[in-house]
Amino acid sequence: MAGFVGVLVSDPWLQNQFTQVELRSLRSQFLSMRDHGCSAGGLKLRDLAAAMSELKIGGGGLSEAERAAFLQESFTNLDDSVDFELFLRVYLKMQGQMGAKSSSSAFLKAATTTLLHTISESEKAAYVAHINSYLEGDGSLKKYLPMDPMTDDLFEKSKDGVLLCKLINVAVPGTIDERAINRKRVLNLWEKNENHTLCLNSAKAIGCTVVNIGTQDLAEGRPHLVLGLISQIIKIQLLADVNLKKTPQLVELVDDSKDVEELMSLPPEKILLRWMNFQLKKGSFKRLITNFSSDVKDGEAYACLLNVLAPEHSSKPSAMTVKDPLQRAKLVLEHADRMGCKRYLTPKDIVEGSPNLNLAFVAHIFQKRNGLSSQMKQISFLEAMSDDAQVSREERMFRLWINSLGISTYINNVFEDLRNGWVLLEAIDKIAPGAVCWKVANKPPIKMPFRKVENCNQVVKIGKQLKFSLVNVAGNDIVQGNKKLILAFLWQLMRYNILQLLKNLRLHSHEKEIADIDILNWANDKVKNSGRYSRMESFKDKNLSSGIFFLDLLSAVEPRVVNWSLVTKGENDEEKKMNASYIISVARKLGCSIFLLPEDILEVNQKMMLTLTASIMYWHLRRPAEDRSVASESENGSSSETISNSTVDDSASESSTDDSGSQ
Numbered sequence: 001m002a003g004f005v006g007v008l009v010s011d012p013w014l015q016n017q018f019t020q021v022e023l024r025s026l027r028s029q030f031l032s033m034r035d036h037g038c039s040a041g042g043l044k045l046r047d048l049a050a051a052m053s054e055l056k057i058g059g060g061g062l063s064e065a066e067r068a069a070f071l072q073e074s075f076t077n078l079d080d081s082v083d084f085e086l087f088l089r090v091y092l093k094m095q096g097q098m099g100a101k102s103s104s105s106a107f108l109k110a111a112t113t114t115l116l117h118t119i120s121e122s123e124k125a126a127y128v129a130h131i132n133s134y135l136e137g138d139g140s141l142k143k144y145l146p147m148d149p150m151t152d153d154l155f156e157k158s159k160d161g162v163l164l165c166k167l168i169n170v171a172v173p174g175t176i177d178e179r180a181i182n183r184k185r186v187l188n189l190w191e192k193n194e195n196h197t198l199c200l201n202s203a204k205a206i207g208c209t210v211v212n213i214g215t216q217d218l219a220e221g222r223p224h225l226v227l228g229l230i231s232q233i234i235k236i237q238l239l240a241d242v243n244l245k246k247t248p249q250l251v252e253l254v255d256d257s258k259d260v261e262e263l264m265s266l267p268p269e270k271i272l273l274r275w276m277n278f279q280l281k282k283g284s285f286k287r288l289i290t291n292f293s294s295d296v297k298d299g300e301a302y303a304c305l306l307n308v309l310a311p312e313h314s315s316k317p318s319a320m321t322v323k324d325p326l327q328r329a330k331l332v333l334e335h336a337d338r339m340g341c342k343r344y345l346t347p348k349d350i351v352e353g354s355p356n357l358n359l360a361f362v363a364h365i366f367q368k369r370n371g372l373s374s375q376m377k378q379i380s381f382l383e384a385m386s387d388d389a390q391v392s393r394e395e396r397m398f399r400l401w402i403n404s405l406g407i408s409t410y411i412n413n414v415f416e417d418l419r420n421g422w423v424l425l426e427a428i429d430k431i432a433p434g435a436v437c438w439k440v441a442n443k444p445p446i447k448m449p450f451r452k453v454e455n456c457n458q459v460v461k462i463g464k465q466l467k468f469s470l471v472n473v474a475g476n477d478i479v480q481g482n483k484k485l486i487l488a489f490l491w492q493l494m495r496y497n498i499l500q501l502l503k504n505l506r507l508h509s510h511e512k513e514i515a516d517i518d519i520l521n522w523a524n525d526k527v528k529n530s531g532r533y534s535r536m537e538s539f540k541d542k543n544l545s546s547g548i549f550f551l552d553l554l555s556a557v558e559p560r561v562v563n564w565s566l567v568t569k570g571e572n573d574e575e576k577k578m579n580a581s582y583i584i585s586v587a588r589k590l591g592c593s594i595f596l597l598p599e600d601i602l603e604v605n606q607k608m609m610l611t612l613t614a615s616i617m618y619w620h621l622r623r624p625a626e627d628r629s630v631a632s633e634s635e636n637g638s639s640s641e642t643i644s645n646s647t648v649d650d651s652a653s654e655s656s657t658d659d660s661g662s663q
Contacts, residue, residue, distance in 0.1 A: 007023035026087070043087075045079070045090075049064050049067035050064055052091075057091065074093060119223045120354070120356075122346060122349050122354060122357060124149060124154060125150075127230050129343070130344070131167060131230075132145055134167075134170050135166055140183060144163050152221075154230075156221055159192070159218070161182075161194075164226075164229070167230065168199065168233055171233045171237035174581070175202050175205065176202050177582045179582055180582060192219055194590075197588070197590070198589040200218070201594070202588055203229060203233060205588070206233075208236070211406055231356060235359070238367070239269070241366070242275075253275060253278050264416075265415075265417070266412070269292075275366060279371055285301060294353050296358055297325070298325050299350055302319075302332040303320045303332055306319075307320070308371065309339075309369045310369060315334060319335065329347035329350040330347040332347075333346075333350075336361075336365065344360040345360070389599070394487050395415065395487070398494070399411050402427055404593065405426075409426065411423060419456075419479050419481050420442075420456075421452055421454075421457075422442070424489075425438075425458065428462055432466060435466070436462065441455055456479050458475075459478065463489060463493075466496055468492040468496070491607060494611070498614045499515070500514075502519070502617060505621040506621060529556070530552070532555070536549050536609075536613075538606075539607075539610045539613070544604050545570070545576055545604050546569075546571070547576060547579030547582070547583050548579070551579065553613070553616055554586050557620040558590055561589065567579060567582065576601075584596065584601075590616075591619050592612075593615070596608045
């Protein structure tokens with residue numbers, strides 16, 4: 001496995017304009033242009049206009065004529081030969097030219113958003129303070145903490161992956177089995193890469209978006225990528241309690257069970273806004289707060305909120321009576337300090353309307369003192385929350401899996417957010433390109449119910465074309481939010497994706513369809529050929545609960561990845577759970593993007609056992625091709641089945657495969 005081998009550029013500035021994912025893709029495209037259709041003597045500047053237009057590289061909205069004119073203006077000699085570094089410079093300039101031509105937001109989503117990357121010193125300081133505070137008691141991090149917010153400590157000390165893995169476990173305890181983290185005093189490149197792989201796959205498993213972040217980017221400590229990842233992890237931690245399951249007192253915000261269902265479907269940020277407005281109404285605040293930026297920058301809402309929640313800590317003069325916004329913001333933060341709230345922002349950050357820091361500040365106030373009644377209203381909302389553990393875990397897995405596909409819509413609740421059919425069409429388009437007829441699809445916002453039914457009817461129609469079992473299922477069942485049918489459809493969609501990807505990788509299959517039995521036989525053969533004796537009779541084999549078979553399988557595909565001194569015999573529930581936790585982290589460390597929980601292995605859920613096994617199989621079958629690719633220096637970073645740095649699942653198709661390992 002050559003996962004730590006990155007694409008290197010001699011100019012450090014140029015190297016820092018791209019992520020490793022982008023560099024691999026551009027390298028592949030450059031090699032393609034260089035080897036095909038170029039003039040005698042190699043690739044020349046004059047060849048680039050036609051070649052880049054044909055491959056739709058750089059400045060996607062520019063015509064070939066516009067590209068040619070741009071090159072003519074920018075370079076004196078178009079007969080100069082083009083190496084990879086010059087190609088990158090031309091690419092950046094063309095993207096800049098496209099940005100000048102159009103202010104479309106699509107440009108901001110292009111690869112050269114790195115041109116615009118700056119880091120917020122205020123955010124860096126806040127996140128350093130957060131990490132110092134929450135991890136200060138961890139004796140194994142003495143060489144990392146405390147960090148100095150005025151230096152680049154945060155980026156330097158994240159380079160071996162240990163600190164980031166620890167932070168993920170603070171955000172969602174138990175996500176990473178710390179036995180799987182490489183933590184010796186001096187780590188080699190391989191061990192650092194394993195930590196970064198474990199970090200990125202675990203971050204994805206708690207809901208972070210890690211598209212276009214590779215292990216090499218973390219190893220280099222690229223500030224905007226590290227800060228962006230840390231920002232997401234901390235946000236997940238701070239918003240963890242902003243839901244009805246963790247804080248049932250939130251039912252006080254609504255009047256009846258119908259409103260409760262709506263509240264349950266809202267993302268945490270929206271619930272936090274609703275909570276804030278609920279408290280502000282108690283203080284007779286006149287305005288409605290709709291965001292954590294412009295609406296709070298004058299500090300008035302904060303002053304009112306804190307007076308409602310903690311009047312005993314109010315000061316004189318009152319923040320409400322002060323005219324200067326900066327002075328008011330200062331008094332607000334002093335009030336919060338007396339409440340025991342961590343300071344995530346400065347008075348200047350409030351006045352400037354920093355959305356990330358304001359969100360963190362309000363979330364921490366909610367954690368410290370939410371002001372909700374401990375005497376909950378007796379509403380039938382408990383019935384709406386009575387899903388069994390299995391349904392809850394399946395919803396979680398499918399939600400994270402869909403979000404990992406790279407679609408435009410972020411899903412907060414599978415049962416609510418899929419009812420208009422649009423997200424399902426987007427997911428299908430990622431998994432079965434060309435299957436969706438977009439001409440007849442209705443894009444949100446959709447006001448007319450029959451338009452939603454039209455979308456869902458197309459979803460069911462495509463499902464039947466893909467040979468899904470959809471007897472007596474109609475589009476309206478999805479619109480109505482039928483949980484059983486939605487979960488059944490998503491499982492079949494995920495399984496289809498897994499089998500198609502495995503089929504595409506197994507070149508010797510000669511178009512033969514891959515079936516569940518093929519995955520089962522592959523796993524048993526790998527374990528047997530490695531000299532071990534465990535065996536899986538089926539994906540519902542109760543013996544799988546001990547974890548021994550999966551540890552044997554992981555060891556068979558990569559002998560060094562399992563530390564057998566950490567493995568238990570799996571003879572009782574505690575030992576089984578320890579093994580299950582270790583299996584999940586080792587698989588992620590290897591490069592499998594999976595979302596299952598230890599309970600899924602303990603209960604031997606048939607679907608999840610299939611997807612976990614398929615995830616390991618996919619990683620193993622993909623690896624030889626990648627090693628050859630690295631050796632020939634012709635990596636195809638844009639392929640749906642080739643992933644940056646060999647172990648990180650940044651592409652939609654891979655994430656869909658490996659993510660299937662969880663449910």
